[in-house]
Amino acid sequence: MAPRIVITGFMASGKSVVGRALAERLAWRLIDSDAEIVAAAGRSIPEIFSEFGEAHFRRLEREVIRDISSNPARCALCGAPRPAVISTGGGALVDERNYTALKRGGVIVCLTARPDVLAQRISLTGDDRPKLKEGGKPLCERIAELMEERRAVYARADFAVDTSDLKVNEVVDEILAAYARQGKR
Secondary structure, three states: OOOEEEEEEOOOOOHHHHHHHHHHHHOOEEEEHHHHHHHHHOOOHHHHHHHHOHHHHHHHHHHHHHHHHHOOOEOOOOOOEOOEEEEOOOOHHHOHHHHHHHHHHOEEEEEEOOHHHHHHHHHHHOOOOHHHHHHHOOHHHHHHHHHHHHHHHHOOOOEEEEOOOOOHHHHHHHHHHHHHHOOOO
16 A cells, blocks of 8 residues: 555644645645535535535545545555545544544544634634534534544544744644654655
8 A cells, every 4th residue: 555644633723824834745636525525515614514414424534534535546556555644624533434444544644733723723724613513612612622532543643733922834744754763764
């Protein structure tokens, strides 16, 4: 199997932007599971949550991750499996099946950040984040609550990088250094 680096972590920790930068640096393909879900459903993630609920979204996510994990693209010239950077949604690893599928084929990196930093990033983007609306709590409090709920899930990653005070290229450097230390190629 070709090498894969799976980027996971809490929302606004930098998964998408770091995934793009890492894939570009390595000249690997990028697979963004949230983008794949949106393409398959023909709706945005907030629309999926609103119209069909979280359980439906998680089912779509599980199907997409199963497909991503079991279907390596091959080089058109030589036929060898192509390496990939896979960026997941923030709650993807909560489902044990997703974790198992992604772990079987790659190294899992968890991006973290302090709750105040995440709240600031989320506020700046203005993105609709359905999970943050649950419970009607202040943003920073809800972030801390969700992070605590997912702490054990994120702790299963092969390594973590705190993105709170790092630029994107610095996060990529950290990931590549940790990946190299693991002897992965």
